[in-house]
Amino acid sequence: MIDKQTGLWIYNKMHEIRDFEETAWTLFTENKLRGSVHLYTGEEAIAASICAQLTDEDLIASTHRGHGHCIAKGAELGRALAELMGKATGYCKGRSGSMHIADFSKGNLGANAIVGGGIPIATGGALALKMQNKPNVAVAFFGDGASNQGTFHESLNLAAVWKLPCIYVVEHNQYGMTVPSWQSTSVPDLAVRSAAYGIPGETVDGNDVAAVYQAFARAKERALKGEGPSLLECKTYRWRGHWTGDPEVYRSREKVEEWKTQRDPIRRFRDYLLVHGLSTEEELDKIEKAAAEKMEAAVEFAINSPEPDPAHVLDDVFYEG
Protein backbone atom coordinates (compact mmCIF):
# COMPACT_ATOMS: atom_id res chain seq x y z
CA MET A 1 0.00 0.00 0.00
CA ILE A 2 1.29 3.42 -0.96
CA ASP A 3 1.31 5.96 1.86
CA LYS A 4 0.19 9.55 1.44
CA GLN A 5 3.61 11.10 1.28
CA THR A 6 4.87 8.63 -1.32
CA GLY A 7 1.67 8.95 -3.27
CA LEU A 8 1.98 12.70 -3.52
CA TRP A 9 5.64 12.43 -4.44
CA ILE A 10 4.76 10.09 -7.30
CA TYR A 11 1.87 12.25 -8.41
CA ASN A 12 4.12 15.29 -8.53
CA LYS A 13 6.88 13.47 -10.42
CA MET A 14 4.43 12.19 -13.01
CA HIS A 15 3.28 15.72 -13.61
CA GLU A 16 6.81 17.06 -13.78
CA ILE A 17 7.68 14.42 -16.35
CA ARG A 18 4.60 15.03 -18.46
CA ASP A 19 5.06 18.80 -18.38
CA PHE A 20 8.69 18.37 -19.32
CA GLU A 21 7.92 16.07 -22.23
CA GLU A 22 5.12 18.16 -23.62
CA THR A 23 7.25 21.29 -23.28
CA ALA A 24 10.06 19.54 -25.13
CA TRP A 25 7.57 18.63 -27.85
CA THR A 26 6.49 22.26 -28.20
CA LEU A 27 10.06 23.54 -28.23
CA PHE A 28 10.95 20.98 -30.89
CA THR A 29 8.07 22.03 -33.11
CA GLU A 30 9.18 25.64 -32.63
CA ASN A 31 12.70 24.70 -33.74
CA LYS A 32 14.15 25.58 -30.37
CA LEU A 33 15.29 22.01 -29.84
CA ARG A 34 17.03 19.74 -32.29
CA GLY A 35 18.40 16.22 -32.59
CA SER A 36 16.78 12.95 -31.64
CA VAL A 37 14.21 13.52 -28.92
CA HIS A 38 12.17 10.56 -27.65
CA LEU A 39 9.30 11.39 -25.35
CA TYR A 40 8.06 9.41 -22.36
CA THR A 41 4.54 10.85 -22.30
CA GLY A 42 2.10 8.13 -21.26
CA GLU A 43 4.73 5.99 -19.55
CA GLU A 44 5.26 8.22 -16.49
CA ALA A 45 3.94 5.73 -13.93
CA ILE A 46 6.90 3.41 -14.35
CA ALA A 47 9.77 5.79 -13.68
CA ALA A 48 7.89 7.61 -10.91
CA SER A 49 6.70 4.50 -9.03
CA ILE A 50 10.11 2.88 -9.15
CA CYS A 51 12.29 5.89 -8.37
CA ALA A 52 10.00 6.64 -5.42
CA GLN A 53 11.64 3.60 -3.82
CA LEU A 54 15.22 4.60 -4.61
CA THR A 55 17.69 6.90 -2.87
CA ASP A 56 20.64 8.72 -4.39
CA GLU A 57 22.77 5.69 -3.45
CA ASP A 58 20.67 3.40 -5.64
CA LEU A 59 21.68 3.31 -9.27
CA ILE A 60 19.81 3.41 -12.56
CA ALA A 61 20.78 3.10 -16.20
CA SER A 62 18.36 4.48 -18.72
CA THR A 63 17.60 4.64 -22.42
CA HIS A 64 17.13 6.94 -25.41
CA ARG A 65 13.65 7.57 -23.92
CA GLY A 66 15.27 8.70 -20.73
CA HIS A 67 13.91 12.08 -19.59
CA GLY A 68 11.36 10.43 -17.30
CA HIS A 69 13.93 8.28 -15.52
CA CYS A 70 16.26 11.23 -15.18
CA ILE A 71 13.62 13.49 -13.64
CA ALA A 72 12.26 10.77 -11.35
CA LYS A 73 15.82 10.13 -10.16
CA GLY A 74 16.10 13.71 -9.05
CA ALA A 75 17.16 15.86 -11.98
CA GLU A 76 16.27 19.52 -11.91
CA LEU A 77 13.97 20.37 -14.80
CA GLY A 78 15.94 23.45 -15.76
CA ARG A 79 19.30 21.74 -16.07
CA ALA A 80 17.72 18.79 -17.87
CA LEU A 81 16.01 21.06 -20.39
CA ALA A 82 19.20 23.08 -20.76
CA GLU A 83 20.95 19.86 -21.75
CA LEU A 84 18.29 19.10 -24.36
CA MET A 85 18.95 22.58 -25.73
CA GLY A 86 22.71 22.02 -25.73
CA LYS A 87 23.37 24.75 -23.18
CA ALA A 88 26.45 25.10 -20.98
CA THR A 89 24.30 24.78 -17.84
CA GLY A 90 22.94 21.39 -18.92
CA TYR A 91 23.81 18.26 -16.99
CA CYS A 92 26.47 17.34 -19.56
CA LYS A 93 27.61 20.83 -20.62
CA GLY A 94 25.57 20.65 -23.82
CA ARG A 95 27.48 17.69 -25.14
CA SER A 96 24.82 15.07 -24.67
CA GLY A 97 21.49 16.48 -25.77
CA SER A 98 18.48 14.31 -25.08
CA MET A 99 20.01 10.91 -25.61
CA HIS A 100 23.00 10.80 -23.26
CA ILE A 101 21.83 12.79 -20.29
CA ALA A 102 23.27 11.69 -16.93
CA ASP A 103 23.61 12.88 -13.34
CA PHE A 104 25.99 10.63 -11.47
CA SER A 105 25.51 12.59 -8.25
CA LYS A 106 21.95 11.27 -8.12
CA GLY A 107 22.87 7.69 -8.97
CA ASN A 108 21.85 8.11 -12.60
CA LEU A 109 24.43 6.30 -14.73
CA GLY A 110 22.97 7.86 -17.80
CA ALA A 111 20.62 7.67 -20.70
CA ASN A 112 21.90 5.58 -23.56
CA ALA A 113 21.42 6.09 -27.28
CA ILE A 114 22.39 2.52 -28.07
CA VAL A 115 19.42 0.21 -27.70
CA GLY A 116 20.39 -2.31 -25.03
CA GLY A 117 23.54 -0.34 -24.18
CA GLY A 118 22.54 0.49 -20.61
CA ILE A 119 21.59 -3.01 -19.45
CA PRO A 120 25.14 -4.27 -18.76
CA ILE A 121 26.01 -0.92 -17.16
CA ALA A 122 23.24 -1.25 -14.58
CA THR A 123 24.44 -4.82 -14.05
CA GLY A 124 27.92 -3.52 -13.32
CA GLY A 125 26.46 -0.94 -10.95
CA ALA A 126 24.82 -3.81 -9.07
CA LEU A 127 28.10 -5.69 -9.03
CA ALA A 128 29.83 -2.68 -7.44
CA LEU A 129 27.06 -2.33 -4.84
CA LYS A 130 27.42 -5.99 -3.96
CA MET A 131 31.21 -5.87 -3.77
CA GLN A 132 30.98 -2.81 -1.52
CA ASN A 133 28.34 -4.46 0.70
CA LYS A 134 25.99 -1.55 0.20
CA PRO A 135 22.30 -1.89 1.04
CA ASN A 136 21.27 -0.63 -2.39
CA VAL A 137 20.01 -1.81 -5.74
CA ALA A 138 20.59 -1.00 -9.40
CA VAL A 139 17.79 -0.68 -11.91
CA ALA A 140 18.10 -1.18 -15.66
CA PHE A 141 15.32 0.54 -17.57
CA PHE A 142 14.91 -0.53 -21.19
CA GLY A 143 12.31 -1.09 -23.89
CA ASP A 144 10.68 -4.19 -25.33
CA GLY A 145 12.86 -3.76 -28.43
CA ALA A 146 16.01 -3.85 -26.31
CA SER A 147 15.03 -7.22 -24.91
CA ASN A 148 16.03 -8.67 -28.28
CA GLN A 149 19.62 -7.55 -27.90
CA GLY A 150 22.33 -9.89 -26.72
CA THR A 151 23.15 -7.50 -23.88
CA PHE A 152 19.76 -8.23 -22.29
CA HIS A 153 20.24 -11.99 -22.31
CA GLU A 154 23.89 -11.89 -21.33
CA SER A 155 23.21 -9.49 -18.46
CA LEU A 156 20.32 -11.49 -17.01
CA ASN A 157 22.39 -14.64 -17.02
CA LEU A 158 25.41 -12.94 -15.48
CA ALA A 159 23.36 -11.21 -12.79
CA ALA A 160 21.55 -14.46 -11.99
CA VAL A 161 24.78 -16.44 -11.63
CA TRP A 162 26.36 -13.74 -9.47
CA LYS A 163 23.12 -13.01 -7.57
CA LEU A 164 23.42 -9.29 -8.23
CA PRO A 165 21.02 -6.76 -6.71
CA CYS A 166 19.78 -5.66 -10.12
CA ILE A 167 16.19 -5.17 -11.21
CA TYR A 168 15.57 -5.29 -14.93
CA VAL A 169 12.59 -3.14 -15.83
CA VAL A 170 11.29 -3.58 -19.33
CA GLU A 171 8.95 -0.83 -20.49
CA HIS A 172 6.82 -2.73 -22.96
CA ASN A 173 5.21 0.01 -25.03
CA GLN A 174 4.51 -2.40 -27.90
CA TYR A 175 6.82 -0.91 -30.49
CA GLY A 176 10.49 -0.78 -31.25
CA MET A 177 10.52 2.37 -33.33
CA THR A 178 8.04 1.59 -36.13
CA VAL A 179 8.02 -2.17 -35.73
CA PRO A 180 5.19 -3.65 -33.63
CA SER A 181 6.50 -6.08 -31.06
CA TRP A 182 4.49 -9.03 -32.42
CA GLN A 183 6.66 -8.76 -35.54
CA SER A 184 10.00 -8.66 -33.76
CA THR A 185 9.62 -10.36 -30.41
CA SER A 186 9.07 -14.09 -29.87
CA VAL A 187 6.71 -13.81 -26.91
CA PRO A 188 3.95 -11.33 -26.07
CA ASP A 189 4.86 -11.20 -22.36
CA LEU A 190 8.54 -10.59 -21.86
CA ALA A 191 8.47 -11.60 -18.20
CA VAL A 192 8.55 -15.23 -19.36
CA ARG A 193 12.13 -14.68 -20.51
CA SER A 194 13.18 -14.65 -16.86
CA ALA A 195 12.55 -18.40 -16.75
CA ALA A 196 15.49 -18.98 -19.06
CA TYR A 197 17.75 -17.48 -16.40
CA GLY A 198 16.09 -18.98 -13.36
CA ILE A 199 14.98 -15.67 -11.88
CA PRO A 200 11.52 -14.30 -11.04
CA GLY A 201 9.64 -12.46 -13.75
CA GLU A 202 6.45 -10.51 -13.40
CA THR A 203 4.18 -8.68 -15.83
CA VAL A 204 2.22 -5.70 -14.55
CA ASP A 205 0.05 -2.93 -15.94
CA GLY A 206 2.68 -0.24 -16.35
CA ASN A 207 0.06 2.50 -16.29
CA ASP A 208 -1.08 1.46 -12.82
CA VAL A 209 1.12 3.12 -10.21
CA ALA A 210 0.11 0.75 -7.42
CA ALA A 211 0.83 -2.35 -9.49
CA VAL A 212 4.27 -1.13 -10.57
CA TYR A 213 5.04 0.06 -7.07
CA GLN A 214 4.23 -3.22 -5.40
CA ALA A 215 5.93 -5.43 -7.97
CA PHE A 216 9.08 -3.36 -7.74
CA ALA A 217 8.98 -3.45 -3.94
CA ARG A 218 9.01 -7.27 -4.12
CA ALA A 219 11.94 -7.31 -6.55
CA LYS A 220 13.86 -4.83 -4.44
CA GLU A 221 13.31 -6.82 -1.28
CA ARG A 222 14.61 -9.94 -2.98
CA ALA A 223 17.67 -8.06 -4.26
CA LEU A 224 18.45 -6.62 -0.83
CA LYS A 225 18.20 -10.08 0.74
CA GLY A 226 20.97 -11.17 -1.59
CA GLU A 227 18.73 -13.47 -3.60
CA GLY A 228 19.58 -11.88 -6.93
CA PRO A 229 17.95 -10.13 -9.86
CA SER A 230 14.37 -9.97 -11.10
CA LEU A 231 12.72 -9.07 -14.37
CA LEU A 232 9.78 -6.70 -14.15
CA GLU A 233 7.73 -6.11 -17.25
CA CYS A 234 5.54 -3.01 -17.34
CA LYS A 235 2.97 -2.92 -20.11
CA THR A 236 2.49 0.62 -21.39
CA TYR A 237 2.09 2.78 -24.48
CA ARG A 238 3.81 5.88 -25.75
CA TRP A 239 1.47 8.70 -26.66
CA ARG A 240 3.85 10.49 -28.97
CA GLY A 241 5.62 9.13 -32.02
CA HIS A 242 8.86 7.22 -31.56
CA TRP A 243 10.73 10.45 -32.04
CA THR A 244 9.50 13.99 -32.50
CA GLY A 245 9.41 13.74 -36.30
CA ASP A 246 7.75 10.32 -36.54
CA PRO A 247 4.99 10.19 -39.21
CA GLU A 248 3.48 7.22 -37.30
CA VAL A 249 2.34 5.22 -40.32
CA TYR A 250 2.43 2.00 -38.30
CA ARG A 251 -0.45 2.65 -35.88
CA SER A 252 -3.91 4.12 -35.87
CA ARG A 253 -4.95 7.42 -34.34
CA GLU A 254 -7.82 5.57 -32.62
CA LYS A 255 -5.50 3.28 -30.73
CA VAL A 256 -3.48 6.23 -29.48
CA GLU A 257 -6.66 8.06 -28.46
CA GLU A 258 -7.90 5.00 -26.62
CA TRP A 259 -4.74 4.85 -24.53
CA LYS A 260 -4.91 8.56 -23.84
CA THR A 261 -8.53 8.63 -22.78
CA GLN A 262 -8.96 5.22 -21.16
CA ARG A 263 -5.60 4.47 -19.61
CA ASP A 264 -3.87 7.72 -18.78
CA PRO A 265 -1.59 6.77 -15.88
CA ILE A 266 -1.86 10.21 -14.30
CA ARG A 267 -5.66 10.30 -14.34
CA ARG A 268 -5.78 6.79 -13.00
CA PHE A 269 -3.46 7.56 -10.15
CA ARG A 270 -5.35 10.71 -9.31
CA ASP A 271 -8.49 8.58 -8.96
CA TYR A 272 -6.53 6.12 -6.85
CA LEU A 273 -5.37 8.82 -4.47
CA LEU A 274 -8.89 10.19 -4.12
CA VAL A 275 -10.62 6.81 -3.78
CA HIS A 276 -8.18 5.73 -1.10
CA GLY A 277 -8.59 8.97 0.78
CA LEU A 278 -4.93 9.83 0.37
CA SER A 279 -5.56 13.29 -1.03
CA THR A 280 -8.14 15.83 -2.07
CA GLU A 281 -8.98 17.50 -5.37
CA GLU A 282 -7.61 20.79 -4.05
CA GLU A 283 -4.34 19.28 -2.91
CA LEU A 284 -3.78 17.52 -6.23
CA ASP A 285 -4.69 20.63 -8.20
CA LYS A 286 -2.14 22.52 -6.20
CA ILE A 287 0.56 19.97 -7.00
CA GLU A 288 -0.32 20.13 -10.67
CA LYS A 289 -0.13 23.90 -10.67
CA ALA A 290 3.17 23.93 -8.83
CA ALA A 291 4.65 21.46 -11.32
CA ALA A 292 3.52 23.64 -14.23
CA GLU A 293 5.08 26.70 -12.63
CA LYS A 294 8.31 24.83 -12.02
CA MET A 295 8.34 23.93 -15.70
CA GLU A 296 7.85 27.52 -16.74
CA ALA A 297 10.81 28.54 -14.61
CA ALA A 298 12.82 25.70 -16.15
CA VAL A 299 12.11 26.96 -19.68
CA GLU A 300 13.12 30.43 -18.63
CA PHE A 301 16.36 29.09 -17.14
CA ALA A 302 17.21 26.93 -20.15
CA ILE A 303 16.47 29.58 -22.76
CA ASN A 304 18.49 32.21 -20.92
CA SER A 305 21.42 29.89 -20.30
CA PRO A 306 24.66 30.48 -22.20
CA GLU A 307 25.93 28.31 -25.03
CA PRO A 308 29.02 26.22 -24.25
CA ASP A 309 32.37 27.66 -25.26
CA PRO A 310 33.96 25.70 -28.13
CA ALA A 311 37.36 26.47 -26.62
CA HIS A 312 36.64 23.69 -24.09
CA VAL A 313 35.54 21.09 -26.59
CA LEU A 314 38.57 18.89 -25.95
CA ASP A 315 38.18 18.93 -22.15
CA ASP A 316 37.09 15.73 -20.39
CA VAL A 317 38.24 13.22 -22.99
CA PHE A 318 40.47 11.97 -20.20
CA TYR A 319 40.52 12.63 -16.47
CA GLU A 320 43.41 15.01 -15.92
CA GLY A 321 43.46 15.06 -12.12
Place this chain on the structure above:
Amino acid sequence: MMTYAQAIRHVIQQEMRRDPRVFVMGEDVEKHGSVFGTTRDLYKEFGPDRIRNTPISESAFVGAALGAACAGMRPIAELMYWDFAFVCADQIFNQMAKTRYVFGGNAKIPMVLRSQQGTGRGNAATHSQSLESIFMHIPGLKVACPSAPADAAGLLRTAIRDDNPVCFFEHKMLYTTQADVPEDPDFCVPFGKASIRREGADVTIVANLYYVSQALEAAEALAREGISAEVIDPRTLVPFDYDTIAESVKKTGRLVVVHEAHQNNGWGAQVVSQICQMAFPYLDAAPVHLGAKACPLPFNPALEAAVIPSVSEIVAACKAACYVS
Protein backbone atom coordinates in the same frame (compact mmCIF):
# COMPACT_ATOMS: atom_id res chain seq x y z
CA MET B 1 17.22 13.77 -61.67
CA MET B 2 17.28 11.67 -58.55
CA THR B 3 18.25 12.24 -54.96
CA TYR B 4 21.01 10.19 -53.40
CA ALA B 5 18.36 8.30 -51.38
CA GLN B 6 16.25 7.66 -54.48
CA ALA B 7 19.28 6.43 -56.39
CA ILE B 8 19.99 3.87 -53.69
CA ARG B 9 16.38 2.77 -53.54
CA HIS B 10 16.22 2.54 -57.32
CA VAL B 11 19.26 0.28 -57.56
CA ILE B 12 18.02 -2.00 -54.77
CA GLN B 13 14.73 -2.32 -56.62
CA GLN B 14 16.34 -3.06 -59.98
CA GLU B 15 18.77 -5.58 -58.53
CA MET B 16 15.99 -7.34 -56.61
CA ARG B 17 14.02 -7.64 -59.84
CA ARG B 18 17.04 -8.94 -61.66
CA ASP B 19 18.14 -11.52 -59.11
CA PRO B 20 15.76 -13.33 -56.73
CA ARG B 21 18.65 -14.06 -54.37
CA VAL B 22 18.97 -10.39 -53.48
CA PHE B 23 17.01 -9.35 -50.40
CA VAL B 24 17.08 -6.61 -47.77
CA MET B 25 17.03 -6.92 -44.00
CA GLY B 26 17.31 -4.33 -41.30
CA GLU B 27 15.42 -2.36 -38.70
CA ASP B 28 12.35 -0.47 -39.91
CA VAL B 29 13.01 -1.20 -43.59
CA GLU B 30 9.55 -2.55 -44.37
CA LYS B 31 6.57 -0.20 -43.96
CA HIS B 32 8.67 2.66 -42.65
CA GLY B 33 10.95 2.27 -45.67
CA SER B 34 14.12 2.87 -43.63
CA VAL B 35 14.94 6.08 -41.76
CA PHE B 36 16.08 7.95 -44.89
CA GLY B 37 13.62 6.35 -47.31
CA THR B 38 16.11 4.09 -49.08
CA THR B 39 13.64 1.16 -49.07
CA ARG B 40 10.43 3.19 -49.24
CA ASP B 41 7.48 1.12 -50.52
CA LEU B 42 9.72 -1.70 -51.74
CA TYR B 43 7.79 -4.11 -49.46
CA LYS B 44 4.76 -3.49 -51.67
CA GLU B 45 6.55 -5.00 -54.63
CA PHE B 46 8.70 -7.63 -52.92
CA GLY B 47 6.77 -8.46 -49.75
CA PRO B 48 8.01 -8.73 -46.19
CA ASP B 49 10.08 -11.82 -47.01
CA ARG B 50 12.50 -9.89 -49.16
CA ILE B 51 12.15 -6.52 -47.43
CA ARG B 52 12.56 -8.00 -44.02
CA ASN B 53 12.13 -6.08 -40.76
CA THR B 54 14.50 -7.40 -38.14
CA PRO B 55 14.33 -7.25 -34.36
CA ILE B 56 16.77 -4.79 -32.78
CA SER B 57 19.43 -7.51 -32.80
CA GLU B 58 22.34 -6.31 -34.88
CA SER B 59 24.62 -9.25 -34.09
CA ALA B 60 21.92 -11.68 -35.12
CA PHE B 61 20.88 -10.12 -38.40
CA VAL B 62 24.30 -9.04 -39.63
CA GLY B 63 25.60 -12.51 -38.80
CA ALA B 64 22.53 -13.98 -40.47
CA ALA B 65 23.30 -12.00 -43.61
CA LEU B 66 26.76 -13.54 -43.62
CA GLY B 67 25.34 -17.02 -43.14
CA ALA B 68 22.74 -16.51 -45.85
CA ALA B 69 25.46 -15.25 -48.20
CA CYS B 70 27.52 -18.39 -47.51
CA ALA B 71 24.43 -20.44 -48.32
CA GLY B 72 23.58 -18.97 -51.69
CA MET B 73 21.68 -15.74 -51.06
CA ARG B 74 22.83 -12.18 -51.80
CA PRO B 75 21.72 -10.18 -48.76
CA ILE B 76 21.78 -6.44 -48.32
CA ALA B 77 21.85 -5.85 -44.56
CA GLU B 78 21.13 -2.35 -43.33
CA LEU B 79 22.34 -0.94 -40.04
CA MET B 80 20.39 2.15 -39.08
CA TYR B 81 23.59 4.01 -38.19
CA TRP B 82 27.17 2.89 -38.79
CA ASP B 83 27.73 3.59 -35.09
CA PHE B 84 25.79 0.40 -34.37
CA ALA B 85 28.49 -1.65 -36.09
CA PHE B 86 30.15 -1.78 -32.68
CA VAL B 87 27.13 -3.66 -31.37
CA CYS B 88 27.82 -6.43 -33.90
CA ALA B 89 31.56 -5.93 -34.29
CA ASP B 90 32.37 -9.62 -33.96
CA GLN B 91 30.11 -10.58 -36.84
CA ILE B 92 31.66 -7.89 -39.03
CA PHE B 93 35.35 -7.99 -38.19
CA ASN B 94 35.94 -11.54 -37.01
CA GLN B 95 33.38 -13.29 -39.17
CA MET B 96 32.39 -11.40 -42.33
CA ALA B 97 35.89 -10.11 -43.03
CA LYS B 98 37.67 -13.41 -42.45
CA THR B 99 35.34 -16.18 -43.52
CA ARG B 100 36.62 -16.56 -47.05
CA TYR B 101 40.30 -16.45 -46.15
CA VAL B 102 40.28 -18.67 -43.07
CA PHE B 103 38.32 -21.33 -44.90
CA GLY B 104 40.97 -21.43 -47.56
CA GLY B 105 38.90 -19.65 -50.17
CA ASN B 106 35.99 -22.06 -49.83
CA ALA B 107 33.33 -19.48 -49.25
CA LYS B 108 31.93 -16.70 -51.40
CA ILE B 109 30.41 -13.86 -49.40
CA PRO B 110 28.16 -11.86 -51.76
CA MET B 111 26.74 -9.48 -49.19
CA VAL B 112 26.43 -5.75 -48.73
CA LEU B 113 26.33 -4.09 -45.33
CA ARG B 114 24.88 -0.60 -45.78
CA SER B 115 24.46 2.25 -43.39
CA GLN B 116 24.80 6.00 -43.00
CA GLN B 117 27.09 8.05 -40.82
CA GLY B 118 28.29 11.50 -39.98
CA THR B 119 27.36 14.73 -38.24
CA GLY B 120 24.87 17.40 -39.21
CA ARG B 121 21.67 16.35 -37.51
CA GLY B 122 22.50 16.88 -33.84
CA ASN B 123 22.55 13.17 -33.12
CA ALA B 124 25.52 13.38 -30.75
CA ALA B 125 28.27 10.98 -29.78
CA THR B 126 26.89 7.57 -30.72
CA HIS B 127 24.93 8.51 -33.85
CA SER B 128 27.36 10.85 -35.63
CA GLN B 129 30.67 9.07 -36.00
CA SER B 130 32.55 8.54 -39.27
CA LEU B 131 33.98 5.05 -39.01
CA GLU B 132 35.28 4.00 -42.42
CA SER B 133 38.94 4.02 -41.36
CA ILE B 134 38.29 1.15 -38.96
CA PHE B 135 36.78 -0.97 -41.73
CA MET B 136 39.80 -0.31 -43.93
CA HIS B 137 42.12 -1.51 -41.23
CA ILE B 138 40.70 -5.02 -41.07
CA PRO B 139 41.59 -7.00 -44.20
CA GLY B 140 38.74 -8.71 -46.04
CA LEU B 141 36.16 -5.94 -46.34
CA LYS B 142 35.62 -3.77 -49.39
CA VAL B 143 34.68 -0.21 -48.52
CA ALA B 144 32.65 2.10 -50.76
CA CYS B 145 31.65 5.69 -49.93
CA PRO B 146 29.65 7.53 -52.61
CA SER B 147 29.50 11.32 -52.46
CA ALA B 148 26.91 11.87 -55.21
CA PRO B 149 23.70 10.24 -56.51
CA ALA B 150 25.25 8.68 -59.64
CA ASP B 151 28.12 7.23 -57.64
CA ALA B 152 25.67 5.94 -55.07
CA ALA B 153 23.82 4.10 -57.82
CA GLY B 154 26.85 2.83 -59.70
CA LEU B 155 28.81 1.78 -56.64
CA LEU B 156 25.84 0.09 -55.00
CA ARG B 157 25.16 -1.96 -58.13
CA THR B 158 28.80 -3.02 -58.20
CA ALA B 159 28.59 -3.86 -54.49
CA ILE B 160 25.47 -6.01 -54.88
CA ARG B 161 27.00 -7.91 -57.81
CA ASP B 162 30.34 -8.37 -56.06
CA ASP B 163 30.99 -11.79 -54.53
CA ASN B 164 32.82 -10.22 -51.58
CA PRO B 165 31.52 -8.50 -48.46
CA VAL B 166 31.13 -4.79 -49.17
CA CYS B 167 30.65 -2.18 -46.47
CA PHE B 168 28.71 0.64 -48.06
CA PHE B 169 29.05 4.02 -46.36
CA GLU B 170 26.40 6.66 -46.94
CA HIS B 171 26.30 10.08 -45.31
CA LYS B 172 23.16 11.39 -43.64
CA MET B 173 23.57 14.89 -45.10
CA LEU B 174 23.78 13.61 -48.68
CA TYR B 175 20.40 11.87 -48.99
CA THR B 176 18.56 14.89 -50.34
CA THR B 177 21.23 15.99 -52.82
CA GLN B 178 20.02 15.72 -56.41
CA ALA B 179 21.70 14.95 -59.71
CA ASP B 180 21.34 12.96 -62.91
CA VAL B 181 21.74 9.21 -62.57
CA PRO B 182 22.31 7.04 -65.67
CA GLU B 183 19.19 5.05 -66.60
CA ASP B 184 21.16 2.01 -67.82
CA PRO B 185 20.09 -0.95 -65.60
CA ASP B 186 23.66 -2.25 -65.79
CA PHE B 187 25.34 1.05 -64.90
CA CYS B 188 28.18 0.18 -62.56
CA VAL B 189 30.97 2.28 -61.09
CA PRO B 190 34.04 0.08 -60.80
CA PHE B 191 35.70 -0.25 -57.40
CA GLY B 192 39.20 1.21 -57.12
CA LYS B 193 38.66 4.05 -59.56
CA ALA B 194 38.81 7.56 -58.14
CA SER B 195 36.78 10.40 -59.56
CA ILE B 196 38.37 13.76 -60.35
CA ARG B 197 35.57 16.09 -59.31
CA ARG B 198 37.35 19.30 -60.28
CA GLU B 199 40.53 19.75 -62.24
CA GLY B 200 43.26 22.04 -61.00
CA ALA B 201 46.98 22.70 -61.21
CA ASP B 202 48.22 24.00 -57.85
CA VAL B 203 47.04 21.68 -55.08
CA THR B 204 45.35 18.28 -54.87
CA ILE B 205 42.51 17.93 -52.34
CA VAL B 206 41.38 14.37 -51.56
CA ALA B 207 38.05 14.00 -49.73
CA ASN B 208 35.20 11.53 -49.37
CA LEU B 209 31.44 11.54 -48.69
CA TYR B 210 30.13 14.88 -47.42
CA TYR B 211 33.60 16.39 -47.47
CA VAL B 212 33.73 16.23 -51.27
CA SER B 213 31.21 19.08 -51.28
CA GLN B 214 33.28 20.90 -48.64
CA ALA B 215 36.43 20.42 -50.72
CA LEU B 216 34.64 21.75 -53.80
CA GLU B 217 33.53 24.78 -51.83
CA ALA B 218 37.09 25.32 -50.69
CA ALA B 219 38.28 25.00 -54.31
CA GLU B 220 35.79 27.72 -55.31
CA ALA B 221 37.14 30.02 -52.59
CA LEU B 222 40.74 29.24 -53.57
CA ALA B 223 39.98 30.01 -57.22
CA ARG B 224 38.89 33.50 -56.18
CA GLU B 225 42.36 33.93 -54.71
CA GLY B 226 44.08 32.63 -57.83
CA ILE B 227 44.83 29.12 -56.54
CA SER B 228 43.71 26.25 -58.73
CA ALA B 229 42.72 23.17 -56.70
CA GLU B 230 42.09 19.68 -58.03
CA VAL B 231 39.47 17.75 -56.04
CA ILE B 232 39.58 13.96 -56.02
CA ASP B 233 37.03 11.60 -54.50
CA PRO B 234 38.49 8.09 -54.15
CA ARG B 235 34.91 6.66 -54.12
CA THR B 236 36.11 3.34 -52.74
CA LEU B 237 38.63 3.11 -49.90
CA VAL B 238 39.19 -0.63 -50.30
CA PRO B 239 40.39 -1.03 -53.01
CA PHE B 240 42.04 2.42 -53.11
CA ASP B 241 43.09 4.19 -56.28
CA TYR B 242 46.42 5.69 -55.23
CA ASP B 243 47.53 6.04 -58.86
CA THR B 244 45.04 8.76 -59.73
CA ILE B 245 46.08 10.75 -56.67
CA ALA B 246 49.80 10.22 -57.31
CA GLU B 247 49.35 11.40 -60.90
CA SER B 248 47.55 14.50 -59.67
CA VAL B 249 50.24 15.25 -57.07
CA LYS B 250 52.94 14.89 -59.71
CA LYS B 251 51.13 17.73 -61.47
CA THR B 252 50.28 19.96 -58.49
CA GLY B 253 53.13 19.14 -56.10
CA ARG B 254 50.81 19.55 -53.12
CA LEU B 255 48.43 17.26 -51.24
CA VAL B 256 45.69 18.02 -48.71
CA VAL B 257 43.55 15.11 -47.51
CA VAL B 258 40.38 15.89 -45.56
CA HIS B 259 37.75 13.66 -44.02
CA GLU B 260 35.10 13.85 -41.35
CA ALA B 261 36.52 10.75 -39.68
CA HIS B 262 38.84 11.47 -36.76
CA GLN B 263 42.18 12.79 -37.88
CA ASN B 264 44.21 10.55 -35.59
CA ASN B 265 44.91 7.34 -37.47
CA GLY B 266 42.26 8.23 -40.02
CA TRP B 267 42.55 6.97 -43.59
CA GLY B 268 44.07 10.25 -44.73
CA ALA B 269 47.27 9.28 -42.93
CA GLN B 270 47.48 6.20 -45.11
CA VAL B 271 47.02 8.30 -48.23
CA VAL B 272 49.76 10.70 -47.16
CA SER B 273 52.10 7.81 -46.47
CA GLN B 274 51.43 6.11 -49.81
CA ILE B 275 51.73 9.31 -51.82
CA CYS B 276 55.00 10.18 -50.10
CA GLN B 277 56.33 6.87 -51.34
CA MET B 278 54.89 7.16 -54.83
CA ALA B 279 55.52 10.85 -55.59
CA PHE B 280 58.05 12.12 -53.07
CA PRO B 281 60.31 13.92 -55.55
CA TYR B 282 57.33 15.84 -56.90
CA LEU B 283 56.16 17.24 -53.55
CA ASP B 284 56.74 20.97 -53.09
CA ALA B 285 55.26 21.06 -49.60
CA ALA B 286 54.59 18.67 -46.75
CA PRO B 287 51.27 16.88 -47.31
CA VAL B 288 48.46 17.95 -44.97
CA HIS B 289 45.89 15.71 -43.34
CA LEU B 290 42.72 17.17 -41.82
CA GLY B 291 40.03 15.34 -39.87
CA ALA B 292 37.83 15.54 -36.81
CA LYS B 293 39.46 16.37 -33.47
CA ALA B 294 40.21 13.62 -30.97
CA CYS B 295 37.04 13.81 -28.90
CA PRO B 296 33.60 12.21 -29.17
CA LEU B 297 31.14 14.22 -31.28
CA PRO B 298 29.23 16.63 -29.05
CA PHE B 299 25.53 17.45 -29.37
CA ASN B 300 25.62 21.25 -29.36
CA PRO B 301 25.90 22.46 -32.98
CA ALA B 302 28.67 24.97 -32.30
CA LEU B 303 30.68 22.32 -30.46
CA GLU B 304 30.07 19.83 -33.24
CA ALA B 305 31.25 22.36 -35.81
CA ALA B 306 34.37 23.01 -33.73
CA VAL B 307 35.28 19.31 -33.84
CA ILE B 308 35.01 18.66 -37.59
CA PRO B 309 37.10 20.39 -40.27
CA SER B 310 35.63 23.58 -41.72
CA VAL B 311 35.83 24.87 -45.28
CA SER B 312 38.03 27.71 -44.09
CA GLU B 313 40.44 25.23 -42.53
CA ILE B 314 40.65 23.41 -45.86
CA VAL B 315 41.28 26.70 -47.63
CA ALA B 316 43.93 27.68 -45.10
CA ALA B 317 45.68 24.31 -45.41
CA CYS B 318 45.79 24.62 -49.21
CA LYS B 319 47.13 28.16 -49.02
CA ALA B 320 49.78 27.12 -46.54
CA ALA B 321 50.80 24.27 -48.84
CA CYS B 322 51.10 26.82 -51.66
CA TYR B 323 53.08 29.19 -49.39
CA VAL B 324 50.40 31.85 -49.77
CA SER B 325 49.47 33.73 -46.63
